[in-house]
Structure formats: structure tokens, C-alpha cells
Amino acid sequence: MNRTFIVADDHPLFRGALREILASLPGEHVIVEAADFDQAAAAVSAHPEADLLLLDLAMPGAIGFAGLALMRAEHPGVPIAIVSGSEDAPLIRRALDLGASGYIPKSASFDEIRAAICSLLAGDVYLPAHVQLGAEGDPEIAALIERMRSLTPQQTRVLTMLGKGLLNKQIAYELGISEATIKAHVSAVLQKLGVDSRTQAVIRLGQLDPGRDESVIR
Numbered sequence: 001m002n003r004t005f006i007v008a009d010d011h012p013l014f015r016g017a018l019r020e021i022l023a024s025l026p027g028e029h030v031i032v033e034a035a036d037f038d039q040a041a042a043a044v045s046a047h048p049e050a051d052l053l054l055l056d057l058a059m060p061g062a063i064g065f066a067g068l069a070l071m072r073a074e075h076p077g078v079p080i081a082i083v084s085g086s087e088d089a090p091l092i093r094r095a096l097d098l099g100a101s102g103y104i105p106k107s108a109s110f111d112e113i114r115a116a117i118c119s120l121l122a123g124d125v126y127l128p129a130h131v132q133l134g135a136e137g138d139p140e141i142a143a144l145i146e147r148m149r150s151l152t153p154q155q156t157r158v159l160t161m162l163g164k165g166l167l168n169k170q171i172a173y174e175l176g177i178s179e180a181t182i183k184a185h186v187s188a189v190l191q192k193l194g195v196d197s198r199t200q201a202v203i204r205l206g207q208l209d210p211g212r213d214e215s216v217i218r
Contacts, residue, residue: 003051003121004030008040009083010059014106018054018083021114037061044075052120053080054104057095057209063163064209065098066148070160072099073153081120089131090138094208097145102126144204147193155192158185162198163205 003025007018015033022031032047034040038061044053055071057064071080081102082095092103104116105128116126151159154175161171168186172179186198195201 001027002029003027004032004047004049006032006034006040006043006047006050006053008034008037008043008054008059009056010035011056014056014083017110018113021110021117024114025117035059037063037067041071041074044071044078048075048078050078052117053078054083054117055080056083058084061164063160064205065094066156066160066163066205066208068095068098068100069148069151070153070156073151073156079120081116081126087128087131091209092127092131094141094145096125096127097142098148103128103131141207144193144207150192151189155185155189158182159189159193159201159205162186162189163202165202 005022007015007022009015009018012035015035019031019033022029030047032043032050034043036059040053040055040059044050053071055068056062057067061067068080068082071078079101080099081104082100083104083106084091085106087105087107095103102116102120102125104113104126108116108128119126148156148159157175158171161174166174168179168182172182175182190196190198190201193201193204195204
């Protein structure tokens with residue numbers, strides 16, 4: 001069977017390893033590589049029929065879990081597997097709650113990653129064997145995830161741009177719509193997240209992924 005895969009990771013050597021694993025699967029496959037989040041988003045837009053997106057949330061421009069939420073909102077038909085150096089159970093739980101189909105540690109062996117990909121292609125949810133997930137232990141985070149699920153794709157897009165520290169004028173330029181429309185989107189985002197300011201919205205995003213750099217907060 002011929003398939004299309006998108007490999008989104010900023011480390012060329014790891015992208016190469018994933019490409020080798022994917023190429024070892026039966027069939028002739030299209031393998032598209034992306035080195036940052038914008039390239040990944042463009043790749044998924046160009047290949048909406050992709051069978052699997054392997055996504056590193058820590059690569060440039062990803063804005064942590066907001067990047068996953070955006071990909072999930074804009075491309076609900078593309079399975080997404082997070083490929084990460086972290087094996088923290090709460091972060092894995094949050095990735096699944098925000099729509100990931102699986103979570104593959106970068107420490108996994110060639111054979112383990114191949115088996116994970118095969119499992120995902122079969123329609124299963126993949127988790128590392130040693131990880132035991134319970135329900136989200138932080139009620140505030142659980143509520144935040146539910147609020148993020150209520151955002152429209154455009155609102156999620158605006159939220160990711162707020163996370164990058166962009167002003168309304170800059171967001172309007174990037175999206176090609178009026179600043180007044182952006183102000184309306186920002187107001188809706190703040191209301192749905194239950195916060196009063198852009199800064200609070202970015203801080204809430206950081207609560208999903210404590211390791212994320214929050215230097216963009218303004």
C-alpha cells in the first residue's frame with residue numbers, strides 16, 4: 001500500500017532516521033520533511049490526504065501544545081503522532097487529550113518506532129509500553145483543555161500567534177484579515193479560555209507545557 005507521511009522535526013539526523021524507518025515499510029511512499037512548525041503546517045495543507053504526521057512539539061514555531069491543537073483543528077482527518085524527547089506521563093496524557101493519536105519517545109529503538117507507526121496506521125492509539133496513564137490530575141489543566149477544544153480553527157490560529165508574541169496588527173497581516181476582525185477573535189479566545197488579557201492567555205498555554213519558553217509574553 002502506498003502512503004504519504006510527514007516528518008516534522010528540526011533535527012536533520014532524527015528526521016533521517018524516521019525517513020529510513022518509514023521507507024522500510026512495504027510499498028512506495030511519499031515522505032515529506034519539515035524542519036519547523038510553519039513548514040509542517042504547509043506540508044499538511046499540501047497533503048491533506050497524509051496517512052500520518054510525526055510531529056515534534058519542541059521544534060521552532062510549534063508553541064507547544066497550541067501547535068498540536070492547531071494541527072488537529074485544521075486537519076482533523078490526519079492522524080498525528082507526537083515524537084518527543086520527554087516521557088513525562090502528564091504531558092503524554094495532555095497530548096492525547098488534545099487529539100494526538102499516539103506518543104513516540106525519541107529514546108525508542110528503530111524496531112519500537114517501526115512497530116508504533118504500524119500500530120498507528122492500523123488505527124490504534126500508541127503509547128510507550130512502560131507508561132501508565134490515568135486521568136488528568138490537575139483540574140485546572142483539564143478545564144483548560146476542554147476550553148481549548150471549544151476554539152474554532154481560526155481562534156486556535158490566533159491563539160498560537162498570541163503565544164508567539166505577535167500584536168493584533170501583525171496577526172492581521174499574517175492572516176490577511178482586518179485588525180478589527182482579529183480583535184474580535186482575540187476577545188472570543190479570552191472569553192473561551194476564561195482569562196482577561198493576552199498575557200494571561202499565554203501563561204495558561206505555558207501551564208500545559210511547563211518546559212516551554214515563555215519569553216515571548218508581552
